[in-house]
Amino acid sequence: MLIEDYPPHHKAGFISIIGKPNAGKSTLLNALLGEKLAIATAKAQTTRHRIMGIINSPEYQIVYSDTPGIIQQPKYKLHERMMTYVKESLADSDIVIFLADVQDDPLQEPELTERLSRIIQEKPILLLINKIDLVMQEFAMARIESWKEKVPFTAVSAISALHLFNIQGLLDTLLEHLPIHPPYFPKDALTDKPERFFAAEIVREQIFLNYEQEIPYCSEVRVVEFKDKPDILAIRVEIFVERDSQKAIFIGHKGQMIKKVGIAARQELEKFFGKKVFLEQHVKVEPDWRTKQASLDKFGYD
Ligand SMILES: Nc1nc2c(ncn2[C@@H]2O[C@H](COP(=O)(O)OP(=O)(O)OP(=O)(O)O)[C@@H](O)[C@H]2O)c(=O)[nH]1
Numbered sequence: 693m694l695i696e697d698y699p700p701h702h703k704a705g706f707i708s709i710i711g712k713p714n715a716g717k718s719t720l721l722n723a724l725l726g727e728k729l730a731i732a733t734a735k736a737q738t739t740r741h742r743i744m745g746i747i748n749s750p751e752y753q754i755v756y757s758d759t760p761g762i763i764q765q766p767k768y769k770l771h772e773r774m775m776t777y778v779k780e781s782l783a784d785s786d787i788v789i790f791l792a793d794v795q796d797d798p799l800q801e802p803e804l805t806e807r808l809s810r811i812i813q814e815k816p817i818l819l820l821i822n823k824i825d826l827v828m829q830e831f832a833m834a835r836i837e838s839w840k841e842k843v844p845f846t847a848v849s850a851i852s853a854l855h856l857f858n859i860q861g862l863l864d865t866l867l868e869h870l871p872i873h874p875p876y877f878p879k880d881a882l883t884d885k886p887e888r889f890f891a892a893e894i895v896r897e898q899i900f901l902n903y904e905q906e907i908p909y910c911s912e913v914r915v916v917e918f919k920d921k922p923d924i925l926a927i928r929v930e931i932f933v934e935r936d937s938q939k940a941i942f943i944g945h946k947g948q949m950i951k952k953v954g955i956a957a958r959q960e961l962e963k964f965f966g967k968k969v970f971l972e973q974h975v976k977v978e979p980d981w982r983t984k985q986a987s988l989d990k991f992g993y994d
């Protein structure tokens with residue numbers, strides 16, 4: 693379908709999903725899209741970029757943005773870049789979804805509630821209380837009330853992004869608030885990011901799942917070769933850590949750890965791309981890359 697072929701009442705808009713680290717934003721994006729686009733792990737600060745996920749129907753196009761978790765005090769230049777993505781996504785959005793873990797107490801978040809109170813003067817904000825599968829209903833209800841006392845949210849809902857609870861109802865609410873507008877992207881678009889980006893993310897997800905402490909946070913993945921041959925997809929990645937000692941931990945005794953990550957990543961890549969994958973990994977050291985402008989530019993944090 694051509695971008696021009698849309699009915700006069702067609703709705704389209706940008707919806708920004710924001711919240712603290714680990715609230716479940718990427719899980720929610722995947723739930724709304726009905727497929728796994730964004731990586732999601734139990735560790736905070738998994739997402740480092742703004743990732744658009746697009747859903748289309750003849751009548752509407754919703755462009756969701758998954759964003760990095762809001763960090764009040766950025767420690768590295770990397771964190772500052774991540775917060776720039778949140779800001780840009782908020783500036784572009786027609787509707788904001790503020791996703792809160794049901795355990796988060798708004799009374800502990802004065803800066804965040806003040807920021808939300810400012811944003812809501814300009815655009816609708818939906819409060820979504822997530823992970824309600826983990827608590828009693830009364831607890832979730834009380835949480836909603838205390839958030840509402842701090843910010844006059846446009847609408848409020850309790851969901852479980854992981855168990856797809858209340859997701860259809862959410863879509864209906866979003867469509868109500870979506871402006872009449874022509875589509876922004878071709879109707880078959882799913883995301884703004886290229887395949888290489890997702891290849892790097894899938895490897896990074898396995899790093900988050902397989903290592904503890906500092907390794908996930910000091911690691912970055914760059915795709916240096918992406919050859920889509922008829923029978924196999926050949927992907928070569930460089931994995932950067934900050935020091936030699938971290939490189940040794942990454943590789944592990946007799947290369948066991950990197951092998952484990954490679955096998956798991958290859959399986960996930962094959963699922964994502966729907967074909968056989970050959971994955972080659974090289975571990976390199978880029979000293980203090982999280983604090984260096986040039987390194988961040990090189991790794992695509994623009
Ligand atoms: N029990 C439960 N767990 C959830 C739910 N939604 C997300 N999670 C889990 O919460 C963890 C964090 O989920 P993510 O989607 O990565 O969270 P995020 O907000 O994108 O995190 P960052 O990218 O680090 O900011 C993962 O282990 C998810 O499986 C939910 O509804 N219920």
Ligand SMILES: [Mg+2]
Binds near residue numbers: 717718719758
């Ligand atoms: Mg995320």
